[in-house]
Amino acid sequence: MSGEAPGPGPSGGASAEPVLVVEDLTVDFATPDGPVHAVRGVSFTVDAEAVVGIVGESGSGKSVTMMAVMGLLPRTATVKGSVRFRGEEILGLPDKQLRRYRGRKLAMIFQDPLTSLNPVFTVGAQIAEAIRVHNDVKRSAAMERAVELLDLVGIPNAAKRARQYPHEFSGGMRQRAMIAMSIANDPDVLIADEPTTALDVTIQAQILDVLERAQQAVSSAIVLITHDLGVVAGVADRVMVMYAGRAVEQGLVDDVFLRPRHPYTLGLLESLPRLDAEGQERLTPIVGAPPSLLHPPTGCPFHPRCRFVREMCSEVIPELRFVGGLGQRSACHYAEELEALEVEPT
């Protein structure tokens, strides 16, 4: 659903054309047990130099969405919809053409930096490869640039490190190297798929910091995929909450977090422990479990677990629609009533 939201545009280039527009993206996987509907009609936009967070639990389809944008899904996946990068449709492009975008206009880093780096090549060589794939430069020039990039992301002794192998780096350093590799060609969009999940909590903050610095260095937008609300709150401008392959809420981070308009978002926020909680309050988890993507529930995917469930919820799929604020959208039949209840995360 792409109704225009009233109000000023999101942060970043105010009237600039959005860098990435995804419309009605659908991804189905063919499995021996039948088609798995991993992503069902997701739409969102990413503006230049903006930071967009995609939040959801495992199985929500958040990674698959961005993998589809990059064209990195296996052959068993059927992708439908539209993905426009700076106005050009890139969904369904043959690999040879898509390659020109990957690593150059659209870059992606992944969750586990240990397995994401090739163990038999030096880190410097792998970064240099990213450069040489898209630029006709000599190997020595590319290696020099690789060292510069490693330095940029805060790796000490960059020149020496560039000649080392991934297994000789620590987890945090590896992720820094991955970030360096991704910004090598000044991408317009940097997609980070759970960049901190595999790392220690203490390192997480550092990496997010590096990510921000990298973003500023190349003036790119960031799409940050995570299940950690705290990460999103600290870094993102806009957020999209996904559940069972659908976007259930979208909007500015402040709007969504302070005034959630979807029971799932509400549930997520309520289940977080709060430093400013008074006395000893019990944590409120969301009951039930994520649904099967093989046989999704009828109507709203969240209705089996929703505490506000009504009859219509199991019959009609709610559309993502504008519910107020600065472009906030929610896929709940009773989003207005949530507002009226002035339900806020306690």
Added chain:
Amino acid sequence: MADLAPAPVGVPELPVGDQLDEFGAEAESQSRRIVRRFVHHRLAMASLVVLLVLMTASFLGETITSYRYDELTPDTNQPPSSKHWFGTDFIGHDMFTLVLRGARRSILVALIVAALATSFGATVGALAGYYRGLLDTVLMRVTDLFLTIPSLAVLLVLASRYRGQSGNWMAIALVIAAFAWMPLARVVRGMFLSLREREFVEAARALGASDSRIILRHLLPNSLAPIIVNATLLVAAAILIETALSFLGFGIAPPDTSLGRLVAEGSNASYTRPWMFYLPGLWLMLICLCINFVGDGLRDAIDPRDARVRA
């Protein structure tokens, strides 16, 4: 207006009756899942069926062929016919009966080899992997010793002690088993080394479980998969090794016979009386082929390597 009060029941209940796991699918025990995957593996199932047919025929032996293995019929050197399905040999034995008898012995020896080698190898691997340290080093040195020795030569050396002695099939089985346990020992050791670091072992120890209990009830069941696959494939390998021994003259001795012996004896007549050579060979090959397919099917059923979808 605000009728959005929480439903009176309070917590939404999960549908009763079905046992739903996190993904809303019926939770399946692991062994049932493995069996289901195996059954869907068409090649493995077909091989299993063929194998059972071959083995049943072999063990029914004389009851289906209506000849005795030592019966000398007046038809000598006959090619396959309706009277003698696999033809006859130089002095009038019915080849089909001989083949079935040989198959019995070959399969029996192979099963014994697999049983012995698997138990010994798994034990060595388990002890080495669990206790580590000196015991591990010693056991692994011994394993390396056995692996370094060119097994064919030593097999021949050992087998030569029992060369030509009637009833030596058990000794042959032992000899083959003596050099078949090493790969499994390594695999089991590897599995135990990694499994013992897992939390459930720590938990068991914290609960006061003894070493043997941890090994037998926790680590071993989790290592069962490669052990079973290995044992299955070992049966086929043992048949082939026995065949090689028999060819070189060091295998199972008369009056017993094995498929290997039959093929060896027939190899000289391969040009003049091809049925004496090709038919026992094909029977043998078919058995080994089916065992290998079943073993491979088991391996796939236990650990399917489909592309995982990450959401």
Added chain:
Amino acid sequence: MLAFTLRRLAVSIPVVIASSFIVFVLVATAGGDPLADLRLRPGVTEEVIELRRQQLNLDKPVLERYGIWVKDVVRGDLGRSFTNEEVRPLLFRRLGVTLRLVVFATLVSVLLAMVIGVVAAVKQYSRFDYAATFLAFVFFSMPVFWLAAVLRDVGIRVNRRLGERVFFVAGEQTPNLAGGFFTVWADRIGHLILPSLTLVLIQMAAWSRFQRASMLEVLNADYIRTARAKGVSSARVLFRHGLRNALIPVVTVVAIDFGLVLGGAVITETVFGWAGMGRLLVDALGVGDVNVVQAWLLVTAMMVVVFNLVADLLYGFLDPRTRRG
């Protein structure tokens, strides 16, 4: 790297010594009368037999015989066989014959296995993959000697049918062949064809499966996804990132399987009547010729050790993760 090599060698030596001792005892006590031939000859008196017994040290206890053998070996003397031939030149001559077969067959098998395995993995579930898998299973469910005998039989039949010698089915070379280097070697290669085909079909079957599995694992790895995300072309991803990693385990398996290939060669030789290590061992075992068997085992055990060492070194060279800091 050097320290690693030395350490490995140091560990292997006691293993070789131990195995030589075990085998010596087994062969020496195996039974089989080495003097049987002598006894059968007419006109041989008890004294002659007794003299021969002493010559062959058969009157001494086993441990002492082993000690004598070790002393000799250290000096480089592998003794003499029961037919009074010097073992060392005999052994190495036979070894040369067998190695021709082993080396040729191994090279061809490895190349074919790599190609087949990689293609089968890249085109997983295609008809090529299914066909390659099925054939691989067929070939490694076959006894080596049965395949050898089948090929020999086919060779004979083709020769008879065509009326001329297309395939060589006996021996490793034509005896008393006149001609220069090329004629001799062309003849040898001609004799190599059927025996190597036997070994190649079986080894390639096993190794191609291994390569396929290794390649599949690599293709599903995260770093392949990263390479694609960087915009690397599929061909480059496959060859530079994929193969480079997938070849590592295969190369080491080939080195480790050397003992198996040797065993297969020994059997194949016997079928095709080659005067190689196979015949040597079988004949020696028949009479309990300790010196020959011991030398045979010593040499092959050392070769296995060397190949395992090569495998480890290769592994360290190819996979940086296994190198020491």
